[in-house]
Amino acid sequence: MIRSIFPLLAVLLGLPALLFTSCSEDDDELCIEITWYEDADGDGLGNADVTLSACEQPDGYVADDSDPNDTGGTSTPVSAFDDFNSAAVTVSFDGAEITLESNGLPNHTSPYWEETSPLYIEPVVAEALTPGRIGGDRSYTLTVPTAPELAASSTATGLGPIGIAVSGAPIFNDTEGPNRPLEEQTAETFDYAGAHNGPSGYHYHVEASDVPENTMLSHDDEKLIGIMSDGFLIYGRKCNSTGDHPTNLDVSGGHTSSTQHSEGEAFYHYHIINEYYLGTLIVLFGVDLQGTPNGIF
Ligand SMILES: [Zn+2]
Ligand SMILES: [Zn+2]
Incomplete structure (x- = not known):
């Protein structure tokens, strides 16, 4: 506070310009030190608690002081992406971002495949089928930060992926x-x-059934x-960190713990919430997102 008021006082009191050249005495240019705030997570918002005073912006510091959580997210464990069906999903890593591109074609059997497909099976649990079959020229592209952060407020999900x-x-x-x-x-x-x-293709709403066909x-x-x-x-209803249903989940089914990948x-991750919906169904994700949603196009 004193530091920032001082140049103002100097102006008011008509003191000589000498006071403005505190950085270096032989600096020809006028130099006014201002306060910079550390931006450890590189999101452009600074931490009000970690400051430096300098004339020029130091590396890793910004003029903004409004980041309530400057610790940065923890990186998503890369080995988790090995679990994705590589025939459908291409994962590319580009510094601070990960992009997933999928053709939407699942690698398991379903009555929703065309009967000519090797993955077609007669319905096991479905009693009626919606119109349309798996296939078509679809793509789903999602780009997310490699180290996603919890947002200040949660976001409701919408229709579509x-x-x-x-x-x-x-999903x-x-x-x-x-x-x-x-x-x-x-x-x-x-x-x-x-x-x-559905009109936008084959998609999941609920947890898979415990039937022999589900391998x-x-x-x-x-x-x-x-x-x-x-x-x-x-992840599924259980967490690898305890081998059981987690008891410390937030309202979105999220918590911070290790997993089989980390x-x-x-690191923060969600679980399917272990609660029945409509009799015996378990919804995959019927809650708000705790991070910042990115578009799936
Ligand atoms: Zn649907
Ligand atoms: Zn967990």
Whole structure:
């Protein structure tokens, strides 16, 4: 405070310019030291508690002092991306960003494949099918920070893709239209993978069933489900850090702990919340995002 008022006082008192040249006496240019705030996470917002006074902006410091959480996010463990279906999903790492590009074609069986597909099976749990079949020329692209951060406030999800599952098909929320929550009739159309087809393609709403046909998707376990649009990973109902259903989840099913991918490092991730919805269904993600959502195009 004193430091910032001092030049002002000098002006008011008509003191000579000497006072302004505190950085260096032989500096010809007028130099006014101002306060800079550390920006450890590089988001352009500075930490009000870590300051430097200098005439020129020091590296890693900004003039802004409004970052409530300058610690930065913890990087998403890269090995998690090995769990994605590489036939459908291309993952590229570019410094501070990760981009996933998927054709949306899952690597498991479903009655939603064309009958000519080797992955076609007769319905196992679905009682009715929605129109359309898996296929078509689709792409889902999501770019997220390598170290996503929790946002100051949470964000509701909308219709359409809100995440990309490890199989490559998108994750949808707990609605099937504007203000239209999943209902019994919709639930009948889910295959054992917890997905059905819609105008925007094949997508998951609920956890996969525990049936012999399900040889790879998560059911009440700690497997990776996918990545949400805010960049946080989502795992099954159990957490590898304890081998059980976590008891310290926030309202979005998130917590900070290690997983099978992080070699003991704790990082924020979501879990499928272990609560039934519509009888025996478990919704994948019917809550708000705790990070900053990115578009899935
Ligand atoms: Zn749907
Ligand atoms: Zn966990």
